[in-house]
């Protein structure tokens with residue numbers, strides 16, 4: 001018989017609620033320590049095995065815990081630190097994650113505090129790395145629960161809930177005041193935007209929303225899954241942040257033109273181009289994502305030619321009349337919907353992705369006919385992936401010119417057009433008075449023309 005191990009865990013890990021908390025802490029580690037995307041970890045087909053082992057209710061709880069833990073990570077960290085006599089050891093990652101998962105429930109979720117504390121303590125006891133800290137977990141979280149009414153508003157008022165790298169980059173791009181507005185919006189769940197095929201008025205009514213100046217229908221909160229909403233089965237609309245719907249419009253009248261949508265999946269912009277009457281070729285490197293694009297188009301009863309291809313080496317038979325390149329990016333414009341991005345991405349990613357975008361844009365120029373338009377877009381807030389990249393390209397290449405968006409070209413575009421004729425949106429824009437229904441994703445779009 002083995003000798004009993006010191007600190008041997010002695011907890012029934014099947015205790016109701018405990019597997020969900022253990023999965024939440026495990027996924028938090030994957031996001032924060034290994035920089036893995038939360039969408040991938042919580043995918044219902046290919047997600048993390050600890051997540052897939054849970055029933056649907058617990059999966060929803062894990063998603064809610066992680067959204068809060070990541071959205072308010074700085075606030076939570078400060079409240080934990082205030083309850084400790086000295087900082088936790090640097091290698092105490094697992095303990096940190098258990099505390100953050102417990103605190104996220106106590107501070108931001110509708111879970112009884114006692115359950116959140118007890119399950120965090122059980123979790124600590126179940127793991128040899130944290131069993132000796134079970135008392136500390138109990139003390140910190142109970143005290144947090146007792147003091148939250150007083151402590152939480154004060155800490156929320158002085159924290160930004162952004163890692164330093166992101167805050168610093170935003171301040172250099174937008175200044176302190178606008179950065180504060182953007183980060184305040186990052187604390188809120190984004191409303192749902194729908195791009196409708198026609199009759200926005202009727203769909204706004206049926207979906208319980210309203211029409212934005214950009215033409216999208218906005219709904220503050222959904223009452224059930226998207227797939228059960230009116231109009232889903234008949235393909236009357238698709239979910240698309242209103243900012244994401246703007247770049248495709250910049251191609252102008254594309255009826256009957258041959259348009260390539262490069263980096264197309266899952267196809268929100270392909271659908272717009274097809275709906276506008278173009279003959280669309282949609283390319284992407286990801287076979288899985290192209291499958292999603294195909295099924296999305298089928299539901300919407302729209303068509304496009306689909307090509308699995310890498311833009312940088314793609315050699316189509318004919319050049320296109322127009323090109324949309326919605327390039328992969330750091331996605332910092334979508335933090336409201338994906339609070340993990342602040343913690344999975346870094347300054348180095350921004351620089352690396354700006355290099356990728358430049359290469360893809362150079363390749364895209366070769367695919368358009370002389371005189372043809374190219375719209376380059378992405379959902380980053382960082383000028384390195386937007387304004388700086390566009391300016392560098394224009395100053396270094398003589399075969400393209402800027403095709404600026406004019407102030408009177410699209411009435412909806414006026415608030416977002418820069419002096420250079422580019423489009424720039426941030427979550428602080430589209431302020432409708434009530435923050436819960438305001439804001440939009442951060443997007444950049446520039447329009448170029450290939451010289452004849």
Ligand SMILES: C[S@@+](CC[C@H](N)C(=O)[O-])C[C@H]1O[C@@H](n2cnc3c(N)ncnc32)[C@H](O)[C@@H]1O
Pocket residue numbers: 244262263264265266267268269270283284285286289309310311312326327328329360
């Ligand atoms: C921002 S997403 C596109 C979103 C899409 N345009 C939409 O509106 O639904 C970027 C896409 O670029 C694809 N991608 C990345 N590198 C690529 C490359 N070298 N060639 C083609 N596609 C690429 C990714 O697989 C991903 O689907």
